[in-house]
């Protein structure tokens with residue numbers, strides 16, 4: 653492990669100015685991803701700026717009725733928050749199906765959204781990897797590609813985004829609040845994570861920016877949501893595939909639908925194709941099967957992961973059945 657300096661920021665301005673004085677400084681939240689990557693020498697910051705003292709951990713309902721999740725809210729506090737559980741059960745479920753209880757107690761929402769891929773070649777500095785070293789190649793192509801992408805990949809990178817929470821956040825039309833040396837801005841959650849046109853960039857965050865919060869307006873759609881995660885073992889494991897689904901059914905007809913897929917692409921993947929099949933129709937097993945077919949129509953498997961296509965379809969049918977035709 654390489655030496656780095658450590659500073660604890662007392663204010664956001666303090667964090668920005670301390671970072672600006674470094675060549676390769678990094679913000680530290682729960683540290684469950686960053687410290688891991690420093691130990692592996694994948695991340696090589698010369699300075700770590702601890703942001704845990706900033707007042708960004710609140711989870712609250714705003715006067716306008718939005719739910720606001722502070723970037724430093726712990727995954728466990730967020731998962732178990734009663735307002736969030738009823739506003740969007742899928743988000744709560746996705747968090748509770750993530751990592752382990754100890755990790756969820758430490759890890760934050762901002763860090764979760766910004767966590768890096770679990771691609772084994774990215775985490776092994778002896779292997780070429782375009783994400784870690786642009787232009788060096790992609791070791792996963794032709795290598796162990798079982799857990800890799802089936803949607804939106806290219807010949808530069810076939811890695812998948814690892815966060816469960818981020819997939820569920822696709823259902824709620826969330827907004828990300830950012831603050832940096834140049835001021836404040838908000839961006840839609842959808843589109844914040846990038847496809848691998850430039851694999852070295854996972855998201856559209858700008859240098860020095862902090863995520864301060866995520867917000868969304870609860871609705872009939874978000875309240876009727878669920879998250880299904882399929883993985884190699886029943887706990888403490890990342891998704892092979894996952895599906896977040898929300899349906900608003902009124903008078904026996906689907907008025908609105910949102911589908912998010914995880915474990916399938918470089919970014920959390922919203923399936924507008926599946927949504928289009930559902931909206932305006934009467935819920936049925938056949939309809940959900942048709943939506944799953946449409947959602948995975950563009951899938952291109954890697955050498956070892958054709959199974960993911962069927963797995964994702966089945967998970968989508970299960971998720972839709974659970975919200976659209978509850979027993």
Ligand SMILES: Cc1cc2nc3c(=O)[nH]c(=O)nc-3n(C[C@H](O)[C@H](O)[C@H](O)COP(=O)(O)OP(=O)(O)OC[C@H]3O[C@@H](n4cnc5c(N)ncnc54)[C@H](O)[C@@H]3O)c2cc1C
Pocket residue numbers: 678679680681682683684685686687688723724727749750751752755758759760761762763764765766767814815816817861862863864888889890891
């Ligand atoms: C064994 C293991 C199993 C796991 N399983 C799962 C799983 O099943 N599902 C899942 O979703 N996740 C899983 N995780 C990942 C875990 O959820 C993330 O490591 C965690 O959410 C990261 O949050 P953190 O606060 O620890 O981030 P940190 O490690 O502190 O930071 C991560 C990155 O985000 C940056 N950062 C953090 N906060 C901010 C902010 N507010 N503004 C700007 N930049 C910021 C840091 O600089 C760093 O680059 C697992 C992790 C481990 C180690």
Ligand code: SF4
Pocket residue numbers: 769771772773774780781782783784789790791792793808809810811851
């Ligand atoms: S899939 Fe992406 S992260 Fe993995 S080795 Fe290839 S370029 Fe690197």
